[in-house]
Amino acid sequence: MPELPPRPSLEYLRKQAKSRRRERGIRLSEAQRQIAREHGFASWPKLVHYVQISGLGGLEGALVRADSTSLSTLLRADPAAADTSVAGLAPLLVLLRRSIGSPAAIRDCARLLLDAGADPDSHTVEWGGEGRMSALFAAVDRRDAGLVRLLIECGATRDEDAFYHACEQSGTELLDLLYQPGFENLVAHKLDFEDADGLRWFLDHGADAGSCLHHAIVRGRSTEILTMLLDAGADVNQPWDRWDVGRRPLALAARSGHLAAYDLLASRGATADLDAVDAAVLAVARGESVQLPDARPPAVGMATRDYGWILGQFALLGRTEIVQALVDDGMDVDSRGWSNFTPLDQAAMHGRTETARLLIERGADLEDCAFDDDGPTPLDCALWGLRNNRAHDGDYIGTVEALLSAGAPTFHTSPTGDESIDRLLVAHGVIASAEHGAGAELRAGAKHSAGEDRPAG
Template sequence: MLPQRPNLDQLRRQAKELRDRARSGDTDRLGALPVTLASAQLVIAREHGFASWAKLKDEVERRTTDLAQRVEAFLEASVDGRTGRAVRLLAETPAIAGHDFRTAVVLGDAARVRDLLARDPGLATRPDQRSGWTPLLGVCNSRWHRIEPERAAGLVEVARLLLGAGADPNGAVGSPGRRGHCSPLYAAAGLAGHPALARLLLEHGADPDTPAALYHTAFHDGDHACLRLLLEHGARAEGSATLGAAISVDDAQAVRLLLEAGVDPRVPLPADSLAEVDPATPPIPAVTAALEHDCSAELIEVLLERGADARAEAHVMAVRRGRTDVADLLTRYGARDDTGGIDRFLGACVRADRAEAERLRPPLDRLGTDDLASIVHAAYHDNAAAVDLMLDLGFPLDARGDDGATALHAAAAAGGLRTVRLLLARGADLEAVDTTWGSTPLTWASVGSGFRMGHAEAPDWVAVVQTLIEAGASPHEPWVAGKPPSGEVGALLRRYGLAPENDEDEAQA
């Protein structure tokens, strides 16, 4: 059992000593677990009565962290999206709620905020010494309206009190376009997704074109309330970038709202709005971008109806990807048919039309790198029938797609269990590394679970990770700093003794 005041550094040293002894041959305490620091940490945790090192670490921190430190952790979790951690901290230490003005603000405790402002009106505009944020930024970033919807009205009232006491609705921290930049409207509309709060800010003079606000609503605004609100108030400056964001998440309704507001679909989209990070990447035509992101025919038709170019190259891409619905749509809107035999062959493969693919089959040496990458694209969709057909037709298992990923990387990232099992049965290399990050399919599955990557109809990252490990995948750092797995996959990795090196990364809630 843990002592009343446990020492986390001492427990870490015990785990390292256990690992070192195991490396020297004394593996009794590790049993069948791999000889890693993560395994040693798991053993230490179990010996103290905890199911994982993370749970042991949480308990140690709970016993040894003073209230002021827990308040800081609570405030950070309440505004950066780690809602599970915020809830746990408040449940474990209810005194956090009444600790100071900042906790009252992020919790939407309007009565307490009103009382404290009456005593010291300067609190409304005084920046926090640690973060530099004003109280208005705190309330606008708070996620407690999502954690406990009954707090939503209180958060709006807190913002009203702050604005009435002199808070600046346009008071931002950081420089636009740089990490750390935040304004009240960007936070309320683009990050927290709180339309009533965003409306209050606009009524008090917030600039609807505040940097990043319109763009981020396309990623986080599921019911489009904040997007409608910003457009109604004249936001337009980020129109093309916002259109790119809406396309990248296949949101036909958001695209329709943007086009109705006057965003021009004929203007090529900034590459960075579509998650293309290479600054040298030229702007991308809207329909091409929609095809690249496997958008619905409905979204693509909305673009075409509003004047987006029906380009011949988009028609070729649609045929190669087996998107006969989009190819026909583009033809109706005037796209020229420039497809060749290889394009139609690849389309037949993606559709798993064996007879047509065999009829059109070219010599394998006529297929270029991009052609062979079709198998990786099919794996990213968990299209096991297409992958199986392509392998039968001679596509190599080690064909590379984006980022130098193999089909197994792509299927693992997408949680595509059917395709993962098929590829393993066909001899895919468990230890292949991509050419960008040098990571294995197991790492791709871990990261994919956290980001919910791919286009599998029924993704199952837990089963994929378990399948890869039981097939013999080596634990090549399945945890990537800043890209944690889902909570379920994180728990599974820990059960296999595969916690992060110092277990500082938390799985996503």
């Protein structure tokens, strides 16, 4: 049995699994399981857990393990250690970004560091200098309102990037904690997700409904979301002032293949002269044609420069019959759309079981990672959508079951907190137990792109 080195590298093990997947023609999840068992571990998650904590000593080990007893001893011996770089990061960031401890243990360690003089505004500059990942950002990533509250009480600045990242999660507690006047203008990012309660929060805080109706349409938001914007005063005939400048909502709905939005807007008195592109896409949405136009997408954030992106749009809308017609006509089943997601990613994230099954049957890539080698797989997208992007008519149990039955892999290693989903994950050997509640945030949430000219959350 191969032995792990004293300081095993998780990156190396992941590359080894991907190499084995290619060499043996097996699924990534199977390659991971093989490697874990060769090293004496029952599962890949158990191997990952071991690697994360092995070989770390001193301050770094105490932070990664969230060992408050050891940390307290170390800080008493050297108080300056609270603000001395560890592995290139401020100790507070090591704790918040890397620790595998429980939420309570991490909060205890954070308080020890802050009481010893750690900077609550510890951060790194990211995205080519366009933003920063602060301690608050990391606390948001952990979905820990108590940790966010602690940092703010200790003087952390409510920064826009942390708030922007909070928009990617369901619930409004983090928004309340991080809000500063003016942040309501980030409403468009909330509309990157299917979150009616989150949108209501923004509208209650004065967000301009008229400024984001077009964004909601092209993003494929439900008629529930669109109705909220219309009821809040959005003008059904207001021309767009950005990406597709001058286009009215009705024409944009046609051009985006969003038939339900088109019918809703028309019922509210929207009018527009449809050009050839609008009319062609609308005909596809109505099932009258499969001939998509040779035109650019109507918004930024698409992975393609042509209309291949719209297969994912129909997938997220649950338009299975349209997806089937387009695939039957020769469209690539893995055509990329918003934020480099495939149609299966989009269908999974919105709980579109029948569409997901169709795409799986037609050979959709179950192992594809949307952003890079560590990006979300389709199953990751389903599990993330369950918590953060829950379409009111989405069937997440059916979608997760379809993906698991097809052998779809996931980077997720912890219970989701949804009993039905966790039973499926246990039954398929993805997680060992669902007894300990929801774990760390899913990878899909950590990298889900905004579709705007900002770095992804």
